[in-house]
Amino acid sequence: MSISRTLKIQIPASELHETFIRASGPGGQHVNKVASAVQLKFDAARSPSLTAAVKARLRTIAGRRMTKDGVIIIEAKRFRDQEKNRADARARLAALIERAARPPKPRRRTGVPLAQKRKRVENKKKRGELKAKRARPPVD
Secondary structure (H helix, E strand, O other): OEEEOOOOEEOOHHHEEEEEEOOOOOOHHHHHOOOOEEEEEEEOOOOOOOOHHHHHHHHHHHHHHEOOOOEEEEEEOOOOOHHHHHHHHHHHHHHHHHHHHOOOOOOOOOOOOHHHHHHHHHHHHHHHHHHHHHOOOOOO
């Protein structure tokens, strides 16, 4: 399974474990007979295809979809067709890994604008003058 053309991450099919389960929802009697939903499991923690940095970002991005052991579980039951659900699950896993593979942009510190500094000083002066007016007049 190729994740992205630009990121060059290849995950072999042997690392993916698919289980077919019965899907809930519309379908009438047919839904009780056919296992059209797909449960895709991918052991990201032990995968040699992913770098340590990607694994760390994947843990935060996956959220509840990742177990404590580092296994990502994706359930696809959007379609009535098993093959469509299978493709959907793989596409969702690919999108998840692609998001994790892109490192976040580093935050650049920006300075406080000069106008903002001037405005702060002006407000301090006004506040000081207001408080000075409240004080008792000096005794002559």
